[in-house]
Structures are given as C-alpha cells and as structure tokens.
Amino acid sequence: MVNRIVVGARYGLRDWVMQRVTAVIMALYTFALALFLLTVPASYEAWQAFFGQTWVQVLTQTTLLALFLHVWVGIRDVWMDYVQPVGVRLALHSFTIVWLLSCFIYSVKVVWGLQ
Numbered sequence: 001m002v003n004r005i006v007v008g009a010r011y012g013l014r015d016w017v018m019q020r021v022t023a024v025i026m027a028l029y030t031f032a033l034a035l036f037l038l039t040v041p042a043s044y045e046a047w048q049a050f051f052g053q054t055w056v057q058v059l060t061q062t063t064l065l066a067l068f069l070h071v072w073v074g075i076r077d078v079w080m081d082y083v084q085p086v087g088v089r090l091a092l093h094s095f096t097i098v099w100l101l102s103c104f105i106y107s108v109k110v111v112w113g114l115q
Contacts, residue, residue: 018069018070021066025062026066026070057111064111072097079092
C-alpha cells in the first residue's frame with residue numbers, strides 16, 4: 001500500500017480555467033464600458049439611463065460576480081502558498097470569504113437599487 005500526502009494541489013485546471021473565464025468577462029465588460037464612455041455624452045441623465053437598463057444591470061452584476069470569483073481564486077492561492085500555520089490560513093480564508101460575500105451582497109444592493 002502506498003501512502004500519499006495530498007495537499008492543496010487538487011485545484012489546478014479548474015482554477016486556471018476560472019481565472020481565464022472571469023478575466024475574459026471582465027475584459028469584455030471593460031471594453032463595453034469604454035465604448036459607452038466614448039459614444040455617450042458625460043451627463044448624469046445618460047449614466048442613469050444606461051445603467052437603468054436591465055441588460056446592463058445583469059451584465060454589471062455578472063461582471064462583479066466574476067471579479068469576486070477571480071479575487072477568491074487569487075487570494076486563496078496566496079494564502080495557501082505563503083501562510084504556513086493552518087489556523088492562521090483558515091482564519092484568513094474565512095475572513096476572505098465573509099468579505100467577498102459582503103461585497104457581493106452590497107453590489108446587488110447598488111446595481112439593482114435596493115433599499
């Protein structure tokens with residue numbers, strides 16, 4: 001019988017794909033927003049009309065979710081690579097998850113105009 005020591009190596013391809021997909025989503029959103037900035041006059045009414053459209057809100061929320069997933073994969077890898085004490089690493093992972101979930105909930109409030 002062979003005893004294997006398994007550490008955080010199981011993420012590999014899944015994390016690599018998630019980083020690439022979320023980066024593409026964020027790049028497309030950035031391109032669309034830049035196009036909007038170049039074609040629409042800079043006024044409060046134009047911004048309000050643009051971001052009031054449902055498809056823009058969905059795209060914005062999707063991009064923010066992609067951003068939070070992108071951050072999670074990156075910061076989790078930093079914690080796993082550079083923080084050796086397991087208790088400290090667990091505390092940092094927990095703090096990161098709570099922080100990112102809080103950011104996501106607040107982003108829903110902001111994007112959808114919830115009170």
